[in-house]
Amino acid sequence: KQWYQRRVRGHVVTSMSPPSSDSGTGSGSEASGPVYQNKRMIKENSKKSTWSNPFDNKWLENWHKILSENVSETERKIQETKKSLEETKLIGKQHHESLEKLVDKSIAEEVSEDEAIGDELESFPPLTQQMMDEVEKALSGGPQLETLVDGFNITLSRKDIQTLKDMTWLNDEVINFYFNLLMDRSKKCAPTIHIFNTFFYPRLLKVGHQGLARWTRRVDLFAMDLIMIPIHLGMHWCLAVIDVRAKSITYYDSLLGDNHQCTNALRDYISAEHLAKKKSPLDIQNWKLKIEKDIPEQLNGCDCGVFTCKYAEYISQDKPFDFDQGDMPYFRRRMIWEMVNKTLL
Numbered sequence: 001k002q003w004y005q006r007r008v009r010g011h012v013v014t015s016m017s018p019p020s021s022d023s024g025t026g027s028g029s030e031a032s033g034p035v036y037q038n039k040r041m042i043k044e045n046s047k048k049s050t051w052s053n054p055f056d057n058k059w060l061e062n063w064h065k066i067l068s069e070n071v072s073e074t075e076r077k078i079q080e081t082k083k084s085l086e087e088t089k090l091i092g093k094q095h096h097e098s099l100e101k102l103v104d105k106s107i108a109e110e111v112s113e114d115e116a117i118g119d120e121l122e123s124f125p126p127l128t129q130q131m132m133d134e135v136e137k138a139l140s141g142g143p144q145l146e147t148l149v150d151g152f153n154i155t156l157s158r159k160d161i162q163t164l165k166d167m168t169w170l171n172d173e174v175i176n177f178y179f180n181l182l183m184d185r186s187k188k189c190a191p192t193i194h195i196f197n198t199f200f201y202p203r204l205l206k207v208g209h210q211g212l213a214r215w216t217r218r219v220d221l222f223a224m225d226l227i228m229i230p231i232h233l234g235m236h237w238c239l240a241v242i243d244v245r246a247k248s249i250t251y252y253d254s255l256l257g258d259n260h261q262c263t264n265a266l267r268d269y270i271s272a273e274h275l276a277k278k279k280s281p282l283d284i285q286n287w288k289l290k291i292e293k294d295i296p297e298q299l300n301g302c303d304c305g306v307f308t309c310k311y312a313e314y315i316s317q318d319k320p321f322d323f324d325q326g327d328m329p330y331f332r333r334r335m336i337w338e339m340v341n342k343t344l345l
Helices: 002-008 034-048 057-123 129-140 158-164 172-186 200-207 209-216 260-278 304-315 325-341
Strands: 147-151 154-157 193-195 226-232 237-243 248-252 288-292
Touching (some): 129 158, 147 158, 147 172, 172 193, 172 226, 200 260, 209 260
Parallel strands (some): 248 288
Antiparallel strands (some): 147 154
16 A cells, blocks of 8 residues: 555656565565655655756846847838838839920920921932832842943943942042032032042142143133142041132031141142143132031941032032931932932032
């Protein structure tokens, strides 16, 4: 019975033998047996130490502090994220508004530009559908070496005419033919003009007036109003004009470049020509040499030849320039028709 009660109370017994019939507390078997030793061990252990809670107040305070800091940091990041989102929305809204304004402005400018081009084209001779068909046929209606027009001792093939296609450099034959059309027209209306071809200027620089004396044996330059010289600088076309009436030599470059070598060479040439033909020196001190800057400007790398031709065409009629880069496609097609038909519009 005693052994059973001890088992119920949870005491650990090291021997499973039943207890002795002697039940005293003196020097019997219980005082020296395993049951007694267990009681004594439990009692001693309870005196030695007490149970300590690992989650004491200091630990709880530290943990609460850590949690508070984490919560604060989390809240700060949330606020920063909200602020960033708001700024992003604001920037997106501003960009959207700016884009809308830019699109509206671009549309307005395009409409305005179209209207302006329309107004300008109204001042230019229109190209009819029949004329455009002729232009297309000249460009792609047969072999490249097919002769399309002869005149002024110049033969133009389809290959030559094709240099008037968009974004293409004009060649010498096209420039010379067009300048001859200008000179031919001047025979019927003022001002009178004389043109030198594209080979004049390189030869002038090489041999001077003496090597060009035969070029004017049948013409009196000083009886002309204007003398026009296309200037080829290897990969760029320009125009020089000697205005006998105004006693000036003017250089026109669609890229607004300077070429004082050219104006000085022409000044020396005209002085020598006057001395050779008039037998008297030219009062060159009264002549003005100019590099014209207030002119329509080229905005690409291939329309210099067309600009040169149109400068000459307008100057040959004493007309102010009223064209710009946007008119070059029209002028190219118009020049094709004019040369094929040997008639200026």
